[in-house]
Amino acid sequence: MSAHIVAIVGRPNVGKSTLFNRIFGSREAIVFDTPGVTRDRRYAEAEWTGKSFTMIDTGGFVPKSNDVFEKAIREQATIAIEEADAIVFVVDGIEGLTPLDKEIAEILRRSDKPIHLIVNKIDSVQRENATAEFYALGLGEPIGIAALGGRQIGDFLDLITSDIKKEPRVKKEKRLRLAVIGKPNVGKSSLVNSLIGKTRQVVTEIPGTTRDPIDTILEYEGEEIILVDTAGLRKKSRISESIEFYSTIRTLHAIERCDVAVILFDATQGVDKQDLQIVDATMERHRSAIIVVNKWDLVEKETNTARQYVLAIEKNLGLYDFLPVIFVSALTKQRITKVIEKAKEVHAQQSRRITTSALNKSIMVDIQITPPKSSTSRDIKIKFVTQIKTNPPMFCFFCNYPKLVQESYKRFLANKLREHFGFPGVPLGIVFKEK
Numbered sequence: 001m002s003a004h005i006v007a008i009v010g011r012p013n014v015g016k017s018t019l020f021n022r023i024f025g026s027r028e029a030i031v032f033d034t035p036g037v038t039r040d041r042r043y044a045e046a047e048w049t050g051k052s053f054t055m056i057d058t059g060g061f062v063p064k065s066n067d068v069f070e071k072a073i074r075e076q077a078t079i080a081i082e083e084a085d086a087i088v089f090v091v092d093g094i095e096g097l098t099p100l101d102k103e104i105a106e107i108l109r110r111s112d113k114p115i116h117l118i119v120n121k122i123d124s125v126q127r128e129n130a131t132a133e134f135y136a137l138g139l140g141e142p143i144g145i146a147a148l149g150g151r152q153i154g155d156f157l158d159l160i161t162s163d164i165k166k167e168p169r170v171k172k173e174k175r176l177r178l179a180v181i182g183k184p185n186v187g188k189s190s191l192v193n194s195l196i197g198k199t200r201q202v203v204t205e206i207p208g209t210t211r212d213p214i215d216t217i218l219e220y221e222g223e224e225i226i227l228v229d230t231a232g233l234r235k236k237s238r239i240s241e242s243i244e245f246y247s248t249i250r251t252l253h254a255i256e257r258c259d260v261a262v263i264l265f266d267a268t269q270g271v272d273k274q275d276l277q278i279v280d281a282t283m284e285r286h287r288s289a290i291i292v293v294n295k296w297d298l299v300e301k302e303t304n305t306a307r308q309y310v311l312a313i314e315k316n317l318g319l320y321d322f323l324p325v326i327f328v329s330a331l332t333k334q335r336i337t338k339v340i341e342k343a344k345e346v347h348a349q350q351s352r353r354i355t356t357s358a359l360n361k362s363i364m365v366d367i368q369i370t371p372p373k374s375s376t377s378r379d380i381k382i383k384f385v386t387q388i389k390t391n392p393p394m395f396c397f398f399c400n401y402p403k404l405v406q407e408s409y410k411r412f413l414a415n416k417l418r419e420h421f422g423f424p425g426v427p428l429g430i431v432f433k434e435k
Helices: 016-024 068-083 099-111 125-137 153-160 188-196 242-257 273-284 306-320 337-350 356-369 407-421
Strands: 005-009 042-048 051-057 086-092 115-120 176-181 214-220 223-229 260-266 288-294 325-327 382-389 394-399 429-434
Touching (some): 005 068, 016 051, 068 099, 086 099, 115 125, 176 188, 176 242, 188 214, 188 223, 288 337, 356 382, 394 407, 407 429
Parallel strands (some): 005 051, 005 086
């Protein structure tokens, strides 16, 4: 996910969601002629001419309304303005300049952020003169587009990415970076505080105390390790506060920037759907991880043994049963150093490179015993395999019909790689190319 955030704001029914859908090529947003249809902020990642950014779609902005619904949207849009690196202010070229546009423009001017004034519904060159009246907003040159038909969208993307610089290649951070993630109130800040031996995070019983990811340097056996304490990831339906939406975005950023994710479960609550969704979010971003079951001191050991809990976790994890599980208590500091030791082990695993000869000697035997099945009359022949990258490891299998290989067979090969070479806690990439 790009760190550069672009927020789309404007009054209701000017075509913000239509523009969002045009850029990302989907009908993901609900688009009707009824004002106020978009209630929640949505975001998506994009790349244009080698520049990456995250775009956020907000609900219609009504500055002075007392309507409860419109007040909530106003709060969301205000947070978007505060969090964004640049703002796309969308107005309606058919309806023309309105008093509400002027009110929003005044608020945007005070934000001191780069603002791109976009006049929507300009679907032809003949209608370009309709943009002239928007100069009165004092936000610079208005740019006419047609979000529905796609007119001038390329020029629009050139404009909003003009502020984004292609970052030069920099040396990779040598220090191990761990992101401590999990749902609210599982003890993320408590674990970080216990590891560093001092209270730097606010720790309360109120879920969601941590809003922003906070970096802390841990000195461990002469080595510096970066710990990132993140906001709790809630279910989307429960993200009611605007600021929590942006906390979620920043947490996903933290996952993508980390070397290993430390996923906390609450021993007193068992494994639920939300825990598994957080594991999914981590694996989707191809980040190595360990699972840390916190509050183990509060569990009755006679009735809930570690082994039973591990079996329950493995059953629920399914495809992700390769993630190591550690039981700790941040409160009593029981086994908390195991978290660092295991994270370092996983990091070493994801940096491994297996020789091509070792791979083929082991895996080709498994392929001969269990060859891939084809949904057509063509036989799939896998010739050889090689590792093409690390962090995380990626393996390339060369065959005659790569597009015919089924997902179930990819999982089979990943399991065989783990049987032969380990890789605990590490997601493995499997690709097929034509020989």
